[in-house]
Each structure stands twice: as C-alpha cells, then as structure tokens.
Amino acid sequence: MTRRRGASFLGSVVAVLAVVAIAVTGVVVVLNYVVRSPASGTCRADAGGDLTATLDADQAANAALIVGLAQQRDLPIRATTVALSTARQESKLRNIDYGDRDSVGLFQQRPSQGWGTVEEIMDPVYSTGQFYDALVAIDGWEDLEITEAAQAVQRSGFPTAYAQHETMARAFAANLVGQVDAGLTCRLGMPDDAEDATTSLATARVTDLARRDLGLEADGRDSGAVVLDASAMPDGAADPTAAGWGVAHWAVATASETEAIAVATAGQVWLRSDGDDSAWISADALDRDLLPLEQVVVDLAADLGDGHVAIG
Numbered sequence: 013m014t015r016r017r018g019a020s021f022l023g024s025v026v027a028v029l030a031v032v033a034i035a036v037t038g039v040v041v042v043l044n045y046v047v048r049s050p051a052s053g054t055c056r057a058d059a060g061g062d063l064t065a066t067l068d069a070d071q072a073a074n075a076a077l078i079v080g081l082a083q084q085r086d087l088p089i090r091a092t093t094v095a096l097s098t099a100r101q102e103s104k105l106r107n108i109d110y111g112d113r114d115s116v117g118l119f120q121q122r123p124s125q126g127w128g129t130v131e132e133i134m135d136p137v138y139s140t141g142q143f144y145d146a147l148v149a150i151d152g153w154e155d156l157e158i159t160e161a162a163q164a165v166q167r168s169g170f171p172t173a174y175a176q177h178e179t180m181a182r183a184f185a186a187n188l189v190g191q192v193d194a195g196l197t198c199r200l201g202m203p204d205d206a207e208d209a210t211t212s213l214a215t216a217r218v219t220d221l222a223r224r225d226l227g228l229e230a231d232g233r234d235s236g237a238v239v240l241d242a243s244a245m246p247d248g249a250a251d252p253t254a255a256g257w258g259v260a261h262w263a264v265a266t267a268s269e270t271e272a273i274a275v276a277t278a279g280q281v282w283l284r285s286d287g288d289d290s291a292w293i294s295a296d297a298l299d300r301d302l303l304p305l306e307q308v309v310v311d312l313a314a315d316l317g318d319g320h321v322a323i324g
Contacts, residue, residue, distance in 0.1 A: 053200035055265055057183040059192050065180035069198055069268035071105035072184070074118060074136065076265040079188035080225035081140050083258075086246040089185050090154050095143055096181035097174045098162040107136050119143050119166070137224060188265065190242075190251075190258030193278070194292035198264050200284050203271040210304045211236035212324045217270035218263070226262065235308045237274075237324035239316070252319025253278055259321045274306045276313035276322040 055072035058064045067075060075096055082092045099105050102120040109130075111120045117139040121127035133139045146165045147153055153161050158181070162174040187196040203213055212218070218238050219230040226245065230238040240259050242248050248255035260277040267275070273284040280292045283306055295313035302310060305324045312322040 053198055053268060055196065055198040057180075057187045057192075057261075058195045059183045059186040060195075063179060063183045063186065065183040067105065067180070067184070069200060069265075071100075072196075072198065072265040073269050074099065074105045074107065075184045076188055076262045077136055077225045078118070078140050079185055080227075080262060081137065082144065083189065083245055084227045085144060087144060087148070088154065089189050089191070091144060091147060092185040092189065093178065093181040094147060094153075094158050094161045094165075095140065096184060097158050097177040098143065098166060100177040100180060101162075101168075101170075101174050102166070107134065109134060184265075187261045188258055190254035190256070190261070192261075193257050194280055196261040196264055197282060197290045197292065198267055198284075199288050199290045200268055201287070202273065202285055206271075206273050206285075206305070207303055209236075209273075210308075212238055212272070212305065214238070214267075214270040214272040214323060218266075218272060218323050221266055221270060225266070226259065228259070233312070233322075235312065236305060237308050237312055237322050239312070240321045240323065241319060242277075242321060243319040248319060252317075256319040256321055259319075263321060263323045270323075272323050273303070274309035274322075274324045276309045277316065277320065278318075279313055281310055281313055 053069040054066055055069055056064065056066045078095050078099060079092045082095065099118045103118050107118050109116050114122050114124050116130055117133040118136050119139050121133045121139055121142060123130055123133065127133055127142055128138065143165060147161065150164045158178050159172055159175040163171040186192050206213065215232060215238050222228045222230050222240055228240050228244055230240055232238050242255035242259040243252040245255050256277040260275050263272060263275040264282050267284060275282045276295060279295055281295050282290065282292050285303065285306065295310050298310060309322045309324040316322055
C-alpha cells in the first residue's frame with residue numbers, strides 16, 4: 013500500500029509538472045501568436061560571413077531607433093547588441109502595450125517595478141533610455157556575455173533566452189553604426205503617389221525621426237530631397253564615410269515609416285521600387301528610367317560630400 017501511495021503521489025507530481033510546463037509553453041506560444049508580423053516588408057542586414065539576419069520592416073525601424081539612441085549617448089556598439097537582443101526577446105522588437113503581468117513596451121518594462129508609468133514606457137525613446145541607464149550602471153557590463161548583460165537588467169524568468177538573438181543583434185548593429193558598407197536593404201512596396209512625386213514624400217517624417225533617433229537636423233533641398241550630415245554624429249567627423257553608411261542604413265530601415273523611396277550615400281543608391289531585388293547600386297551604373305524623385309536622389313549622389321546622405 014505504501015508503495016502504491018508513493019507511486020500515486022509521484023504520478024500526481026509528474027502530472028502537475030506536465031500541466032505547468034504546458035501552461036508556460038502555452039503562454040509563450042500565445043504571445044508569439046499575438047505579436048504578429050504586419051505585412052510591411054522585410055529588411056536584411058549582412059555584416060559578412062554568418063552575420064546575416066532578417067527582420068520585418070517595422071522591427072527594423074525599431075532597431076534603427078535603438079541603435080541611434082545609443083549613438084547619441086556615445087555608447088559602444090556592445091550596448092546596441094545587448095539592447096537589440098533584449099528587445100527582440102522581450103517584445104519581438106515591437107512596441108506592444110501588453111505583456112506578462114503589467115509589462116509593456118519594447119523592453120517589457122513594468123510600472124510596478126519602478127520603470128515609469130505605462131504612458132512613459134510606451135514611448136520607445138523613454139523606454140530605450142531607461143534600458144541604457146540600467147545597463148551602464150552595471151559594473152563591468154561591457155565584458156559580460158550578451159545574455160548575462162541583458163539578464164542583469166531584465167531579471168527575466170528565462171535568463172538564457174537572449175543569446176538566441178545575438179547574431180541578429182550584431183548584424184543589424186554593425187550596419188546601423190556604419191561598420192559595414194551597403195549591407196542593409198529593405199524590400200518594401202511603393203507608397204501611394206510615389207510615381208508622380210517630384211518632392212520628397214518623406215520630408216516631414218525624415219526630419220522628425222532623424223532628430224529623434226539620431227539627433228540630426230535635416231537639410232531640405234529645393235530639388236525635393238532632404239540631406240543629413242552624418243559627420244555631425246558623435247565621432248562622425250573621425251570617419252564621415254562610415255558614419256554616412258550608418259545613417260544611410262538608418263534611412264532604409266525606417267523607410268517603412270517615412271515612406272522614403274530612395275536613399276544615397278558614397279555614390280551608391282537604394283531604390284524602393286526595386287522591390288524584391290532591392291540592393292545598393294552604384295549611381296553611375298543605373299541605366300534605366302527613374303521616377304522623378306528617384307532621379308533627384310541619384311543626381312545628388314554624385315555631388316554629396318563625405319558622410320552626407322540624400323533621402324527622397
């Protein structure tokens with residue numbers, strides 16, 4: 013009888029553990045299902061070798077913001093890889109207004125844990141700043157493994173989960189800080205009225221986002237495009253060409269939000285109209301008819317100074 017009761021008790025424990033495991037798995041599955049990918053195109057970052065990754069366009073735009081804010085703070089690229097890995101795990105790089113218990117936002121920060129109000133945390137600039145504040149307060153954070161640094165900030169119930177996003181984080185970070193030339197492209201549908209546009213559809217949005225994400229002021233041109241001077245970024249003057257590529261990749265990554273259809277820097281151009289064949293192309297090598305605004309940006313490409321980026 014005792015042995016039967018022991019076996020029965022053990023079976024009950026196993027059954028309970030199985031239910032708990034299923035429940036936890038169910039929560040993860042439900043969250044993954046609910047945080048759906050909007051049909052907004054995709055962006056690919058190639059940093060060489062195995063460092064390649066693809067995000068949906070809205071995720072890439074959030075990645076661009078996270079990296080840009082780190083640059084404004086003059087933080088090393090390590091900070092951006094930690095932040096990107098964290099946001100990808102916590103919210104799928106989407107600024108969601110729900111989560112586990114009272115968690116919200118890109119980093120799933122909890123008002124009850126002192127991260128701020130719901131309204132504050134739902135501001136991606138605020139929440140990203142809060143994450144960086146907490147990260148740099150950790151002694152030796154730069155020498156920690158990415159998953160350890162992320163866990164030190166987040167104190168997650170799944171402390172090793174951040175590691176799975178390291179390749180994505182490193183690939184996008186390398187491109188968005190300008191360590192890679194012509195490595196980030198997006199495949200997007202064309203916005204309405206793009207074929208007839210002779211002035212930038214993106215002017216206001218680029219101006220607002222460049223100021224928010226990068227701390228840069230846009231220079232509107234009579235030709236219909238806007239120009240950003242990447243040498244004004246922290247450390248941008250030391251290597252303006254690299255800074256220009258970082259800003260150009262930012263402009264492509266945010267094109268789903270700004271409706272930009274063309275970006276140029278260092279004599280190369282990304283054209284949204286290329287769709288699935290999207291790639292950086294030498295402006296001199298283009299031998300096809302272009303939309304009016306595309307032509308404006310291509311013409312600017314030959315005249316831009318080091319570190320300058322034209323967006324139309």
